[in-house]
Amino acid sequence: MEVFVARQPILNTNKSVAYYELLFRANKENYYSEVDGDKATLDVITNSFTLIGMKNLTNGKRAFINFTESLLLNETALLLPKDKVVIEILETVTPTDKIIECCKKLKARGYQIALDDFVFRPGYEALIELADYIKVDFLITKGEERKNIIKKISNKNIKFLAEKVETIEDFNEAVNLGYTYFQGYFFSKPTILSAKEMPTSNLYSFELLKFLKEDTFRVDDIENVIKKNVALSYKLLKYINSASLGLRAEVKSIKQALILMGKKELMKWIALVTIRDFTDNSSEAVMDISIVRAKFGEAIAEKINFKSRASEIFIMEMFSNIDVLLNQPMEQALVDLPLADDIKAALLGEENIFKFINDLIFYYENGDLRMLSECSRRLNISEKDISELYTQSLEWATNIMNQ
Numbered sequence: 001m002e003v004f005v006a007r008q009p010i011l012n013t014n015k016s017v018a019y020y021e022l023l024f025r026a027n028k029e030n031y032y033s034e035v036d037g038d039k040a041t042l043d044v045i046t047n048s049f050t051l052i053g054m055k056n057l058t059n060g061k062r063a064f065i066n067f068t069e070s071l072l073l074n075e076t077a078l079l080l081p082k083d084k085v086v087i088e089i090l091e092t093v094t095p096t097d098k099i100i101e102c103c104k105k106l107k108a109r110g111y112q113i114a115l116d117d118f119v120f121r122p123g124y125e126a127l128i129e130l131a132d133y134i135k136v137d138f139l140i141t142k143g144e145e146r147k148n149i150i151k152k153i154s155n156k157n158i159k160f161l162a163e164k165v166e167t168i169e170d171f172n173e174a175v176n177l178g179y180t181y182f183q184g185y186f187f188s189k190p191t192i193l194s195a196k197e198m199p200t201s202n203l204y205s206f207e208l209l210k211f212l213k214e215d216t217f218r219v220d221d222i223e224n225v226i227k228k229n230v231a232l233s234y235k236l237l238k239y240i241n242s243a244s245l246g247l248r249a250e251v252k253s254i255k256q257a258l259i260l261m262g263k264k265e266l267m268k269w270i271a272l273v274t275i276r277d278f279t280d281n282s283s284e285a286v287m288d289i290s291i292v293r294a295k296f297g298e299a300i301a302e303k304i305n306f307k308s309r310a311s312e313i314f315i316m317e318m319f320s321n322i323d324v325l326l327n328q329p330m331e332q333a334l335v336d337l338p339l340a341d342d343i344k345a346a347l348l349g350e351e352n353i354f355k356f357i358n359d360l361i362f363y364y365e366n367g368d369l370r371m372l373s374e375c376s377r378r379l380n381i382s383e384k385d386i387s388e389l390y391t392q393s394l395e396w397a398t399n400i401m402n403q
Contacts, residue, residue, distance in 0.1 A: 003047045006190035007057055010064065010161065010183045013175055019086065021064040021183065022048055022057065023190055037068040037090065045080065052193050053335055054084055064088045064114055072102045082110040086133065091117040095127040103130045114161070120152050131158055138174070138184070139164040147177050219258050222266070226254050235273055264311035268294070271318040286321050288397070293317035293361055295393035300357055303389060304379050313357060316343045320358060353379075364390060 004026065010019040024040035044065060048057055057063065064086045067077060077087045087106060093099060103113060107130055114133035117140070128134070136149055150160055162174035165184030174182060226232050233254055240257045241250055251257050258266060272291065297317035301310035319337060323330040334344050346354035360375035364386060376383050 003043070003052070004192050004194045005044055005047045005052055005057065006192045007063075008183060008190040009188050010181050011187055012181060015182075015187070017061065018181055019062050019064055020058045021088070023066075025190075025192055037066070037092075038070055041066055041068060041071055042076070045076075049080070053332075055335060056332060057193060058084075062086050062112070066090055066116065067093075069093045069099065072099060075102065075105070077106055077111060078109065082112075086112045086114050088114040088116050088135070089127070091115075091119070095124055100126050100130070103127065117163075118149065120149055128153060128158070129155060131155075133159050133161050133181070135161045135163050135183075136179070137164050138162050138170050139166070146173070150178050219255060222258060223254050226258075232273065236269070239269060268298075268311055268314045268318075271315045286324050289365070290318050290321050292390075292393055292397040293320055293365075295396045296361055296364075296390055297357055299389040299393055300360065300379070300381065300386070303385055304381050306353065309354075312340060312343060313354065315339065316347065316354060317358070317361065320347065320361075360386070 006023040006025045007020045008023065009017045010021060012018045022044050024044050048054055048063070054063065062083070062085060065080075066088050068090055069092070071077070072087075072089065072093065077085075089103075106113060112132040113130055114135055115127065115131050116135050117137045118134045119141070134149070134153065136146060138146065141149070146162075159180040160178065161181040161183060162170070162179040163183040165171050165174060165182050165186045167186055170184070171182060171186055226236060236254065236257055237251065240260065251260060261269065271294070294314045294317040298310045298314040301307065301313045306313075316339065319334075319339070322333045322337070326333045331348060334347060337344075339347075342352055343354050346352055346358055349355070356375060356378055360372065360379060360381075363372040363375055372386070373383065376386060
């Protein structure tokens with residue numbers, strides 16, 4: 001399933017992008033469909049931080065994200081990195097004592113606060129004092145009202161943002177009135193970014209892969225992550241007790257499984273689970289190819305005395321089709337994967353030994369004998385050995401896919 005988030009730039013007086021606002025979209029149609037406000041914000045947060053990626057959405061700039069009353073009271077904002085977001089409080093939020101306390105907590109933790117569609121009303125003074133930005137809707141607010149809002153606010157630290165700026169006249173007026181930031185169709189309509197939704201179990205798998213990239217193999221910490229997900233725990237115990245591993249005694253605990261497998265084998269298994277969770281019926285064939293490639297690449301590495309990186313080559317080949325599975329450019333798809341820089345470079349086309357192995361696999365799959373011969377000479381491996389390793393890898397992959 002594909003997920004969507006729209007972003008609209010917020011510019012400064014020089015018309016340079018200072019921030020972005022992230023907006024809910026249910027599909028590729030560029031308009032807001034009426035949904036529950038809580039759900040809309042939670043979808044924006046989930047899709048932005050775990051699927052599309054904030055780097056892709058904002059390129060390191062802060063993102064304004066709308067917050068309802070209930071999400072403020074639930075302290076959802078505290079789950080987000082304070083240096084990546086601005087908490088935009090919707091105009092429908094009433095500044096009760098509880099809301100003010102929530103906002104004070106956010107400010108104490110270093111978060112920035114914006115007030116959306118602001119209209120000056122009695123009783124809002126305490127909320128105004130906590131605000132870093134006040135957004136004024138230029139479609140609703142007209143003439144002297146646009147200037148009077150600034151005059152009424154005594155807090156000189158607050159920056160004013162003119163939104164729904166649709167003409168050059170609106171922009172020039174806002175600049176002359178003392179507004180610092182600007183947002184609207186005059187500069188840009190919201191643009192939509194999308195990503196393929198990752199199953200929940202895949203989020204845990206990615207967390208584990210990032211964890212395992214660290215030098216220290218901390219069994220207890222990794223065990224705690226796996227135990228959080230029933231499906232992942234089940235798959236691990238099923239895998240380690242499978243006939244293909246040939247263990248004499250049954251393994252009954254996650255910790256025992258981790259100790260027996262070790263870091264390299266665990267990384268391979270997590271990559272396998274991750275790639276399988278990406279797939280639907282239409283991409284199952286791509287997954288099958290990826291699993292064969294992974295084992296084939298590992299076997300080639302061991303054959304050419306590159307065993308020290310064999311497990312990494314297994315993971316490299318497992319993710320060699322990640323751009324197809326996610327329907328994203330390879331560069332974007334690799335951002336969150338915990339692969340070594342030289343392996344990422346190979347998948348992006350830079351020539352090194354990892355790319356030579358990847359190329360050999362590609363040419364073998366496609367029956368390009370001339371290029372295969374060139375690759376085999378470069379890696380000092382015979383074509384007979386290549387054929388035998390592929391047959392063995394295919395048998396292994398078939399057994400894994402039938403588990």
